[in-house]
Amino acid sequence: MTATASLVASPDAALLSDIRQRWKQGRAELLDHFAQHPLQVTPLLHGLTRLADHTLQALWAATSMPAEAALMAVGGYGRGEQFPHSDIDLLLLLPRAQGSDRALDAAAEGFITACWDSGLEIGASVRTIEACIDEAAKDITVQTALLESRFLCGHRALAEAMQAKFIQHLDARVFFQAKMREQQQRHIKFEDTPYALEPNCKESPGGLRDLQVVLWVAQASGLGRSWKELAASGVIHANTVRQIQRNETVIKRIRAHLHMLAGRREDRLVFDQQSAVAKVLGFAPTPSKRAGELLMQRYYWAAKAVEQINQIVLLDIEGRLWPQSVAKAQPIVDIDGVEDGRYVLRDGMIEPADLQLFQHQPWTLLEIFAVYQRAAGARGLSPAALRAIYLARPRMDSAFRHDPRSRAQFVRILQAPGGIVHALRLMNRTSVLGRYLWAFRRIVGQMQHDLFHVYTVDQHILMVVRNMRRFFMPEHAHEYPLCSELAAHFDPPWVLILAALFHDIAKGRGGDHSDLGAVEVRKFCKAHGIDAANTELAVFLVREHLQMSRVAQKEDLSDPEVISAFAQRVGDERHLVALYLLTVADIRGTSPKVWNAWKGKLLENLYRATLRALGGQTPQPQAELQLRQREAQRILNLYALPEGAQKPLWDTLDMGYFLRNDPQDIAWHTRKLYARVASASPVVSARLAPEGEGLEVLVYAPDRPDLFARICGYFDSQNFNILDAKIHTANNGWALDSFVVVSPHTKLHDRGMIGVIETSLLQELGSTGPLPAPHHGRLSRRVRNFPVNPRVGLRPDERGQRWILSVTAHDRAGLLFGIAQVLARHHIDLQLAKITTLGERVEDTFLVSGPGLGDARIQNIIEGELLQAIAD
Known part of the structure; x- marks a missing residue:
C-alpha cells in the first residue's frame, strides 16, 4: 500500500460489490421497462437520474469521504435528464486546493476510482469554490455546467456557497x-x-x-x-x-x-x-x-x-x-392596399400595432408577409410578431383558408416584385405556409429516400422557387445566362413561381405526383381567380415538369422524330421557355451533386432544337448536316489546316455522326484525326471538357466486339466516372468514340491526367487478353438502407430498326463496365449511350442493335445477364 493510499481507509469490498450489483440491476430494470414501454421516456430519464443519485450517495458513504467536501451533479445529469449512455457529470467540491491536503486528495481519488469500479461512467472535475469561479470566467462550457449544478451529498453549506458565489459573478448579458x-x-x-x-x-x-x-x-x-x-x-x-x-x-x-x-x-x-x-x-x-x-x-x-x-x-x-436598445416604433404607411399604421417598424422588424390583430382578423396573418416584402428597411418580423403568429395558429382554420381576403393576400405575395423567397421561407418556418396551403403541409419535413434528393420536399420546393427567382435577378445573370435572358422577356413571372411551388406538392401520396400536383394547382387557380391562360400554363408545367429532363437525358436528340414529338407535346414557345426554366431550377434544387454543365448542355440543345421546330423549321437532317459541317470548317480554318484536309475523314462518316456531335467537337475530332485516317495505329486524344468539369476523351480504333467494354474497363480501373459516351462506327470499319469522364480524386481540371490517359488507354487498346473483372466499390450507407430496385428494359424504337436499352440501378464503380461486358458477349453494337447519374442512382439509356435482339428467348437471356451485372 502506498503512503497516500494509507491515509484513507479502504472501503469494504463486499459493500462496493453490493453497490455495483444494485446499480447494474437497477439500470437493467429501467432499460428493460423502457424497451417494453418505448414511449415512456420521461420515467426512464428521471429513473436513471435517481438511480445514479442513490448509487453515488452510497459510494460517498462507503468511501468515507470527509464531511467537509461536497458532491454535486452538473450538466445534463445536474438537469435531471440522464440518457442511457450519457456521461454522469460530477463536481467534487473541496474546501482546499488540490495538493495542499494529501488526505483530502487521496479521498477524492479513491471516490472517483470507486465510481468507475462500480460501473458508473463519470466525467468528474475536482475543484474549490475559487477554482470553479475562475474556470467559469474563462470557459463558457464550465459556466453552463455550473448553472445546472445540483447538490447530491456531503457538505451542503459548501455547495450552496459555491452556487451563491457563482450567481454573484454571473453576468447575464x-x-x-x-x-x-x-x-x-x-x-x-x-x-x-x-x-x-x-x-x-x-x-x-x-x-x-x-x-x-x-x-x-x-x-x-x-x-x-x-x-x-x-x-x-x-x-x-x-x-x-x-x-x-x-x-x-x-x-x-x-x-x-x-x-x-x-x-x-x-x-x-x-x-x-x-x-x-x-x-x-x-x-x-x-x-x-x-x-x-x-x-x-x-x-x-x-x-x-x-x-x-x-x-x-x-x-x-x-x-x-x-431594454434601452429597443427602438421606437415607426408606423408603416403608403403600402398599397394596407391600412396606414396597422403595422409598425421597430429597428427594422415588423410587428402589428395591435398584438391581438391576428386573433381578431386571421387573414392578416398573410398580409404581414406581404407588408414584409414591400416595407422599406424591413429585415424580418419582431419577436412580438413571431409570438403572436405562434399563438394564432388555431385561427388558421378552414374559414381562414377560404376567406377571400386571405386568398387575395397570398396572390399578392406570389406577385410581389421582390422578397418572394424570403417571405415563403419565413412563412414555412412559422407554419403559416402549410396551414394556408393544406397540400403543402402534407409534405413539410417529408424526406425523399430516392438517393438523389438531399432535401425534404418542402425545402426542395423552396429551393426551386429560389432558383427560379434568381433567373429574374440581374445580379445572378452570370450564373445561367440563357435562363436569365429568357426570364427577362417572360411575363408574368409569378406563374413560374406558382408552378415551382406546386411541382412536387403531391409527393408521397402514391400515384403519379405530377398528375396529382396538376390537380392541386388547378384547384388553387380556380379558388384564387387566376385567368384561364395562366391556369393552363401552371397546370401544364406541374404535369410535365419531368418530361424535358427525361427527353434530354434519355433520348437521341439527333433524331428529328424525337424533337418533333417533344415540340408537339410542348405546343408553343411560351410553354417551352417556361418548361425549360422550371427544369433547370428543379434539377439545380435537387442536390448540389446532381446538376452539372453536361446536363445543362443537353437541356440547352433540346431547347434550341425544339425552338427551331416550333418556329416552323421542319427538321431536315441533310440541311442540319451541311450547317454543322460549314461551322466546323470555319473553326478548322482558324487552325490553318490544308485545303480539303477534312475530306478523307468526313467521307468515312455518315449523317448520324454529324447530327450527334456539335461543330466544335467535329472540328476537334478532325484536327486530331485528319492525318491518321490511313494509319494502322489507334489514336487516343484527351482535352479539358469544354462544358463543366472533367475530360473529354477521343478514341479512334479498329472496331471489334469488345472495344466499348475494354474502354469502359480502363476507365473503371482508373476510377473515372463516365458522364457521356458517343459511339460511332465509320464506313471504313473504325470506331470513332468520345467520352466525357470525371474523377472524384483529381481536380476539376487536371491537365496532368491528359497525358496519362492518352498513353495508358492506348496501351489498353492494344491488349487482346480477357477483360478484367469489374471493380466493385463499397456501397454508401444510403444505398444500403434505401436500395434501388434494379430494372432493365429492352424495347424496339418507333421505327423498329434499333433497340432502346434502359437500365436503372444504384451507382457504383464498375457498373457501366459490367453492362458493356454483357453487350460484348452477345455481339450487340452500341450506337449511343446516355449516362444519367442522379445522386447515388443511375438511369442509363443505350441505343443498340444486334441480330439476336428480335428473338424473345435471346432477349430474355440478355436482360437476365444485365440484371445480374447491375445487381452484383
Whole structure:
C-alpha cells in the first residue's frame, strides 16, 4: 500500500460489490421497462437520474469521504435528464486546493476510482469554490455546467456557497452573448438546417440543445429554470408550454432509443438506425411511405417547432436584457392596399400595432408577409410578431383558408416584385405556409429516400422557387445566362413561381405526383381567380415538369422524330421557355451533386432544337448536316489546316455522326484525326471538357466486339466516372468514340491526367487478353438502407430498326463496365449511350442493335445477364 493510499481507509469490498450489483440491476430494470414501454421516456430519464443519485450517495458513504467536501451533479445529469449512455457529470467540491491536503486528495481519488469500479461512467472535475469561479470566467462550457449544478451529498453549506458565489459573478448579458455565438457556430457546423438527412438530435438546429440554450439563458437572466416558470415570467404563453413539451418528448424518445440500439452514446439519427427507431416507436409503413420516412417527418416537425421556439424566446430575452436598445416604433404607411399604421417598424422588424390583430382578423396573418416584402428597411418580423403568429395558429382554420381576403393576400405575395423567397421561407418556418396551403403541409419535413434528393420536399420546393427567382435577378445573370435572358422577356413571372411551388406538392401520396400536383394547382387557380391562360400554363408545367429532363437525358436528340414529338407535346414557345426554366431550377434544387454543365448542355440543345421546330423549321437532317459541317470548317480554318484536309475523314462518316456531335467537337475530332485516317495505329486524344468539369476523351480504333467494354474497363480501373459516351462506327470499319469522364480524386481540371490517359488507354487498346473483372466499390450507407430496385428494359424504337436499352440501378464503380461486358458477349453494337447519374442512382439509356435482339428467348437471356451485372 502506498503512503497516500494509507491515509484513507479502504472501503469494504463486499459493500462496493453490493453497490455495483444494485446499480447494474437497477439500470437493467429501467432499460428493460423502457424497451417494453418505448414511449415512456420521461420515467426512464428521471429513473436513471435517481438511480445514479442513490448509487453515488452510497459510494460517498462507503468511501468515507470527509464531511467537509461536497458532491454535486452538473450538466445534463445536474438537469435531471440522464440518457442511457450519457456521461454522469460530477463536481467534487473541496474546501482546499488540490495538493495542499494529501488526505483530502487521496479521498477524492479513491471516490472517483470507486465510481468507475462500480460501473458508473463519470466525467468528474475536482475543484474549490475559487477554482470553479475562475474556470467559469474563462470557459463558457464550465459556466453552463455550473448553472445546472445540483447538490447530491456531503457538505451542503459548501455547495450552496459555491452556487451563491457563482450567481454573484454571473453576468447575464455576457452569458447571453456567449451562448448566441456558440449556438451560431454549432448551427453552421450542422449546415444551419434542421432538415439534415442524418440529423444529430442533440446538436443539430432544432435539436435538444436548442431547447437547453433557451433554459440556460432564461435561468441566467433570472426568468426561470423550467418551461412553466418561463410561462409564469411571461416569456412564453401558458398554452405554449404543452406544445414545447410534446415536441421535446418526441426528440428525447428518439435520442434514448438511439442510445439503446447502438449500445453506446449515439445522437445521430443515421440511415442505419432510422428504420430501427421507427419500428421501436411503432411507425408502420404505408403504401407510399416507409416507416423510416414517417419517423423522419415527425422528427422534422418537432425540430422545426423547436427552432421556432428557440428564435422567439431568445429574441424576447434579448429585448429584456437590453431594454434601452429597443427602438421606437415607426408606423408603416403608403403600402398599397394596407391600412396606414396597422403595422409598425421597430429597428427594422415588423410587428402589428395591435398584438391581438391576428386573433381578431386571421387573414392578416398573410398580409404581414406581404407588408414584409414591400416595407422599406424591413429585415424580418419582431419577436412580438413571431409570438403572436405562434399563438394564432388555431385561427388558421378552414374559414381562414377560404376567406377571400386571405386568398387575395397570398396572390399578392406570389406577385410581389421582390422578397418572394424570403417571405415563403419565413412563412414555412412559422407554419403559416402549410396551414394556408393544406397540400403543402402534407409534405413539410417529408424526406425523399430516392438517393438523389438531399432535401425534404418542402425545402426542395423552396429551393426551386429560389432558383427560379434568381433567373429574374440581374445580379445572378452570370450564373445561367440563357435562363436569365429568357426570364427577362417572360411575363408574368409569378406563374413560374406558382408552378415551382406546386411541382412536387403531391409527393408521397402514391400515384403519379405530377398528375396529382396538376390537380392541386388547378384547384388553387380556380379558388384564387387566376385567368384561364395562366391556369393552363401552371397546370401544364406541374404535369410535365419531368418530361424535358427525361427527353434530354434519355433520348437521341439527333433524331428529328424525337424533337418533333417533344415540340408537339410542348405546343408553343411560351410553354417551352417556361418548361425549360422550371427544369433547370428543379434539377439545380435537387442536390448540389446532381446538376452539372453536361446536363445543362443537353437541356440547352433540346431547347434550341425544339425552338427551331416550333418556329416552323421542319427538321431536315441533310440541311442540319451541311450547317454543322460549314461551322466546323470555319473553326478548322482558324487552325490553318490544308485545303480539303477534312475530306478523307468526313467521307468515312455518315449523317448520324454529324447530327450527334456539335461543330466544335467535329472540328476537334478532325484536327486530331485528319492525318491518321490511313494509319494502322489507334489514336487516343484527351482535352479539358469544354462544358463543366472533367475530360473529354477521343478514341479512334479498329472496331471489334469488345472495344466499348475494354474502354469502359480502363476507365473503371482508373476510377473515372463516365458522364457521356458517343459511339460511332465509320464506313471504313473504325470506331470513332468520345467520352466525357470525371474523377472524384483529381481536380476539376487536371491537365496532368491528359497525358496519362492518352498513353495508358492506348496501351489498353492494344491488349487482346480477357477483360478484367469489374471493380466493385463499397456501397454508401444510403444505398444500403434505401436500395434501388434494379430494372432493365429492352424495347424496339418507333421505327423498329434499333433497340432502346434502359437500365436503372444504384451507382457504383464498375457498373457501366459490367453492362458493356454483357453487350460484348452477345455481339450487340452500341450506337449511343446516355449516362444519367442522379445522386447515388443511375438511369442509363443505350441505343443498340444486334441480330439476336428480335428473338424473345435471346432477349430474355440478355436482360437476365444485365440484371445480374447491375445487381452484383
